[in-house]
Amino acid sequence: xKDKVVITAAISGAAPTRxxxxxxxxxxxxxxxEAKRAxxxxxxxxxxxxxxxxxxxxxxxxxxxxxxxxxxxxxxxxLLNLSTGIYPEAPLEMRRRPIEVFTPEIASLNPGTMxxxxxxxxxxxxxxxxxxxxxxxxxxxxxxxxxxxxxKPELECFDxxxxxxxxxxxxxxxxxxxxMHFCLIFGVMGGVPFNxxxxxxxxxxxxxxxxxxGLGVGPFSFPVAMMSACLGGHVxxxxxxxxxxxxxxxxxxxxxxxxxxKAVNIxxxxxxxxxxxxxxxxxxxxxxxx
Numbered sequence: 393x394k395d396k397v398v399i400t401a402a403i404s405g406a407a408p409t410r411x412x413x414x415x416x417x418x419x420x421x422x423x424x425x426e427a428k429r430a431x432x433x434x435x436x437x438x439x440x441x442x443x444x445x446x447x448x449x450x451x452x453x454x455x456x457x458x459x460x461x462x463x464x465x466x467x468x469x470x471l472l473n474l475s476t477g478i479y480p481e482a483p484l485e486m487r488r489r490p491i492e493v494f495t496p497e498i499a500s501l502n503p504g505t506m507x508x509x510x511x512x513x514x515x516x517x518x519x520x521x522x523x524x525x526x527x528x529x530x531x532x533x534x535x536x537x538x539x540x541x542x543x544k545p546e547l548e549c550f551d552x553x554x555x556x557x558x559x560x561x562x563x564x565x566x567x568x569x570x571x572m573h574f575c576l577i578f579g580v581m582g583g584v585p586f587n588x589x590x591x592x593x594x595x596x597x598x599x600x601x602x603x604x605x606g607l608g609v610g611p612f613s614f615p616v617a618m619m620s621a622c623l624g625g626h627v628x629x630x631x632x633x634x635x636x637x638x639x640x641x642x643x644x645x646x647x648x649x650x651x652x653x654k655a656v657n658i659x660x661x662x663x664x665x666x667x668x669x670x671x672x673x674x675x676x677x678x679x680x681x682x
Contacts (some may be wrong), residue, residue: 401430405632429649507582550583
């Protein structure tokens, strides 16, 4: 099993809408179709941010979430990973709702406050500039909800300091079960860039026995996938993270499935195999599906 790679497809996201890429899902039917395409291509997990169908705005309206969750559950075998990040300015009450209303196999847990911005690296223009507030008290609260409901927390680390926050909380509060599962994120302005020094620092900081998935934003999406596959990690791609199947030539992805297909090729080039949803349960220490 150590040679198996769990591929996660982040099929929507807080920021991208179908105005940026027509493949970004807004309606429940579109979410189900994208989840199926991702599964058929090789994804074992789908990560979901919910959207208001008419506007594409982020939402945690229970009725909208229910239609998406039920549709994916009934039409695929993928593991569900629900976002509690929602969007940077979302109040904590809104962010708790997905794990209060549902019991996905996995949910994101953000263990550190940070600047969160969209910028042009060519011109320096700042187009989106917010503080993503994740107080330690909220991390403890979200961790308790997930632990009580047997939801696996995916610890979203935009900076190496976020790993140290997790280590502190585990030492003093035992806030989530071990082995822990981390998402190591590269390329968000306010977090860390992508280079070999930083990924090695991340890996040296992880608690022994932890699992991890690499996530690169925009031009870093597939380079991070390559490095993750080579270094024993798991892989995340999807329209939340990058709208392009070929970023250098700005070729828009036709679907999440197309992005997963490229990730599968990367995994094979690294000499590893792609995990099924049932294998992903074992690799991520999840209970068997009822």
